Amino acid sequence: MDKAGWYTEEWADQGSAISLRVKDKVHDERSPYQHIEIYETETFGTLMTLDGLVMVTDRDNFVYHEMMSHPALFTHQAPRRVLIIGGGDCGTLREVLKHDEVEHVDQVELDERVTRVAERFFPELCAANDDPRAHLHFQDGIRWVADAEPGSYDIIIVDSTDPIGPAAGLFGQAFYADCHRALRADGIIVGQSESPLFHASLIKAMHEALRGANFLDVATVHFPQCTYPSGWWSATMARKDATLAGFREQACHERAFATRYYNAGIHQAAFACPEFLFKTLL
The missing domain is CATH 3.40.50.150 (Vaccinia Virus protein VP39)
Known part of the structure; x- marks a missing residue:
């Protein structure tokens, strides 16, 4: 999450990205396999990312x-x-x-x-x-x-x-x-x-x-x-x-x-x- 309150996942090899406006990060842990983060977003509900990649949101x-x-x-x-x-x-x-x-x-x-x-x-x-x-x-x-x-x-x-x-x-x-x-x-x-x-x-x-x-x-x-x-x-x-x-x-x-x-x-x-x-x- 950047200082402006956005979560951004960059697709560098495609020269594009997606951003979701975030209200808060509510969970952050490193399991034995990966980095698990949970955010509350303004329009997509709860968001889970694994190693910085979107896995699931409430909305879609x-x-x-x-x-x-x-x-x-x-x-x-x-x-x-x-x-x-x-x-x-x-x-x-x-x-x-x-x-x-x-x-x-x-x-x-x-x-x-x-x-x-x-x-x-x-x-x-x-x-x-x-x-x-x-x-x-x-x-x-x-x-x-x-x-x-x-x-x-x-x-x-x-x-x-x-x-x-x-x-x-x-x-x-x-x-x-x-x-x-x-x-x-x-x-x-x-x-x-x-x-x-x-x-x-x-x-x-x-x-x-x-x-x-x-x-x-x-x-x-x-x-x-x-x-x-x-x-x-x-x-x-x-x-x-x-x-x-x-x-x-x-x-x-x-x-x-x-x-x-x-x-x-x-x-x-x-x-x-x-x-x-x-x-x-x-």
């Missing part, structure tokens, strides 16, 4: 958490067992557990302090942490997947930070191969894949790594995220032994829970690939 987190969960869950025909890698703020966990057919969720987050800080400052995101179907584990997600029994999960959600430091291994072919083994025959993996405008080469590398790990079908979904670099974000999804067709549209229309961004129209539109990215992925 719903878009990310809904798009990291519901497209995969409404594509799979019977999502009963789900694994979340990362997701320490627990917003994705909350969305997954809105699906009554889900019977068991393992969330594997490396840094327990992120979750404990989220429980204090983002209690609404952690509202499902005590759900009996939720099982929180604080350890290395890469190792968890490597040790998983074959066919353990219907869906794996990789809700990771940027592909640097400990998270870098969550974007590689070896990790995806372990996920392929840990998924059931019709299983789906989805992982956050950064900005199509700023990070198209990363998305291309993810597609290649997923196909290299023998996933049959790969696609990227798009959504706005105004506090992330460029304001345009994505998640890349792959299916083990089938295509990503088969959206359960009627189930989506008849869902028993409310959403703020995701719906059937958004689901279908989000898979449209911009021409520049289509050419990049060729």
Whole structure:
């Protein structure tokens, strides 16, 4: 936070930045893994940053958490067992557990302090942490997947930070191969894949790594995220032994829970690939 009361995250390689006017910094700690800071902003509510990068705000987190969960869950025909890698703020966990057919969720987050800080400052995101179907584990997600029994999960959600430091291994072919083994025959993996405008080469590398790990079908979904670099974000999804067709549209229309961004129209539109990215992925 500068002297004028602004939090600024610079995207130096893109010659741009985002700034949020801050009322106060309310928490500051260094966990064994990263620097965790909490701010109260004037217009975006509570803000969490990790190592100086925006992770979550009250105002716009719903878009990310809904798009990291519901497209995969409404594509799979019977999502009963789900694994979340990362997701320490627990917003994705909350969305997954809105699906009554889900019977068991393992969330594997490396840094327990992120979750404990989220429980204090983002209690609404952690509202499902005590759900009996939720099982929180604080350890290395890469190792968890490597040790998983074959066919353990219907869906794996990789809700990771940027592909640097400990998270870098969550974007590689070896990790995806372990996920392929840990998924059931019709299983789906989805992982956050950064900005199509700023990070198209990363998305291309993810597609290649997923196909290299023998996933049959790969696609990227798009959504706005105004506090992330460029304001345009994505998640890349792959299916083990089938295509990503088969959206359960009627189930989506008849869902028993409310959403703020995701719906059937958004689901279908989000898979449209911009021409520049289509050419990049060729």
